[in-house]
Amino acid sequence: MELLSNALAHRSVPDRYGFPPDKGPVLLAHDHSPDVAFPVAAEIIRAGKEFGFFQVVNHGVEEGVVRGFREAAAGFFAMLAEDKLPYCSYDMSKRFRLATSTFYDSGETRYWHDYIKFRGYPASNQNARHWPSKLVNFTPSLVEYSAAVHELAQTILCLIAEGLGLDGTFFTGNLSRGDTHMSINYYPPCPDPTLTMGLLAHCDRHLLTVLSQADVAGLQARHGERWLLVHPIPGAFVVNFGHQMEIVTNRVLASMEHRAVTNSAAARMSVATHVHPTDGCRIRPASEMVDEAMNPARYREFAFREFMEAYDAADASREEVLQSFMINHD
Template sequence: MELLSNAPVHRSVPDRYVFPPDKRPALLSDDHSPDVAFPVIDLHGGRLPVSDDHRHQVAAEIIRAGKEYGFFQVVNHGVGEGVVRGFREAAAEFFAMPAEDKLPYCSYDMSKRFRLATSTSYDRGETLYWRDYIKFRCYPASNENARHWPSKPANFTPSLIEYSAAVHELAQTILCLIAEGLGLDGGFFAGDLSGGDTHMSVNYYPPCPDPTVTMGLLAHCDRHLLTVLSQADVAGLQARHGDRWLLVHPIPGAFVVNFGHQMEIVTNGVLASAEHRAVTNSAVARMSVATHVHPTDGCRIRPASEMVHEAMNPAKYREFAFSEFMEAYDAADASREEVLQSFKICHD
């Protein structure tokens, strides 16, 4: 496997990374819109009271952001700066290791609990995406998960355990606020809906000699319930808003939060999964750390009864096991419309 991170400098974009003109990204300058910005929500250190007007206001802000964009950023979230920096530094060290040290982890086998690869597992045609990535199960730090993590760099495992536990707690807080904002019981998303192993994707995008001809990551929606992403201070994430691609501008210390397909289905379309992609830049490397909250494989997914009204808003999706959705997502190569079509209910 030829990894981009194995080359110290890329002088030109190899032909296999060059996309046809109609599939290339718009210039980032086209996406700097003064009138559209993804909401930034203050979580007040993650210590919101159990019940008061302030908490209800934050929950309402999350729902408004979810309905309008499917994306928002959270600040003052309670995850320590040192915790974030510690794992980001360990992950960067992993990609910087010599090729021979990374070789044992290289695989496109999606069943492996820790794997390193390049481009993407989906849409693997002749054109490659400009990224390397590691995917693995990060929480809980059970022996079954941890024994697959790399032994080098030495700080990888301890920093990962600290980071993933803190982000797990943050994700549960956000899910509780989402439930309350929708008028559901605060613990609605607890249990099987968020109780699967939490997965992590660490994406590494080296500096690209010509960002106008290639892409970092294909346009897609996430398959699971919720994503909490650290993108640090380097731009590159774009989210679709209507017929435009908007840059999610980095905010110091913030996490980007977006909904996956399961959130859209459970809320009967009230909170939609937003399509997003990654573009490259020529100046510096970019690394994003995405934490994905999953249902359990056997979890039965269906629109919440509170979100269904036979006359006003009938159920849009049939009931299914999450494992069935995972298979359909892989078969559809992450295509938003194709995978959702498999589970939609037709109303004549």
């Protein structure tokens, strides 16, 4: 597996990473982004309806906890190629795997990033035995980080429930009790950011994502016909809603497409924590979100496991995967 992180520097963009002009990045130097930094119920719902994204500060996750795990994750990508090789795999059933680009919607064109995907919370022995043992600080820093972000995510979910007029414990059962999956994307400096993309446009399949992007910009969120750059706020987490949130709230809260662009000046690393329903969780619009006369249920009931399979079959296409679960009211 040819990893981008194995090279000390890249002097040009290989042809296999080049996108045609109509599918390439739109690099925005100055634009407006959904910088909502107030972790209160009303502001969360307002941001969710408008953008599907918001940023939180004063969140209670200590700076040292975030820095400690980000340093451990950066240390993983900096390991020698032969030390990373045992973790390389495109087998999605593996509990810790390293890969490059993405097989969604890529065809022959590759995306400019390496990534690791793994299960981070709870830190069970079954999960932890797959984590890299050569980095002595990886496991303890991950345990601390994942527990802190899990607590933050549960607080956010309680605030979302409150803002929607639901019981405060609405999301605390099977809707958020699956193993927390984590994705760490590493984007090396790119010799020509106009030629390639870091990550394809997609919506997350999960309930909620809590992202640490540190101080290097690259995340863009779709807002209507525009792509908005989500400017980094010192110490903030970026939060966005996944498909399950949109379905459970009967489209009151939006799951917006997002993507990543590259830059030539600095490496960028994002750490994403995805809150999962349990595989067998039954997903449907909450009864409180449904009015048969004015706002009927937009989606049928299904098991989360079924959605995961449909998402993969649709190559992460927002329209195609949601179409499988929509109720036609025509």
